[in-house]
Amino acid sequence: MSDPKHASHRIPGLAEPVQAHLGEKLKEFYGSILSEPVPDRLTALLDELEKQERAALAARAKGGDE
């Protein structure tokens, strides 16, 4: 929201300080989520997907010999 190129899209009549404050709150809210630790089950999911993909590749490589 602080991007100057978006300045023309601000609501006319809304004071800059108010919009800036809301923009900061939005970034604070979003930032608080970004800084939360990622749940183990999500990283474990990627480990599992990688494992399956490698197993599938290995199986295909074996199958290719036949």
Added chain:
Amino acid sequence: MTAITALKTALLAELPSLRAFAISLTGSHDRADDLVQETVMKAWAAHASFTEGTSLRAWLFTIMRNTFFSQHRKARREVQDVDGVAAGRLVSVPTQHGHVDLADFRTALEQLAPDQREALILIGASGFSYEEAAEICGCAVGTMKSRVNRARQKLMQSLSIDGLDDIGSGFAALPAEPAAVAGER
């Protein structure tokens, strides 16, 4: 082999952003993590359709919102139906000295219509341009702009920001979609 590692590394790096967008879509941490899980599985299965050199985050967000809205289309319609009267039913959050508490802000954000909350998050927090956000949501750029504007207006209303009469007297008279925005595509 290295392609798999690269994919996994790239997706790992996007997990925080995916969670943040999912929480803004679902309004709930538990449902958000389910949505992230589904999105990751779909992205993994469809990674061949990702175009190298384009934004991985935008691609993932597109998958996520398609997944979310195909599951919650009915719920979303219901929210949009009451959109017009929602502002009147909101519990006003008193603010002190014009400063908005983060918890109050979060509450006000949750009360926005989903498409407006999504627009605000994409533009105001995720750092996407209006063009990118419109692409992710499959709507016109002008639609994205008016959603952001309406989201801002609703936030102001529900937060009852102090001092508005002094510094933003034109607020009450604002049209729902300012002409400057409606005129653009």
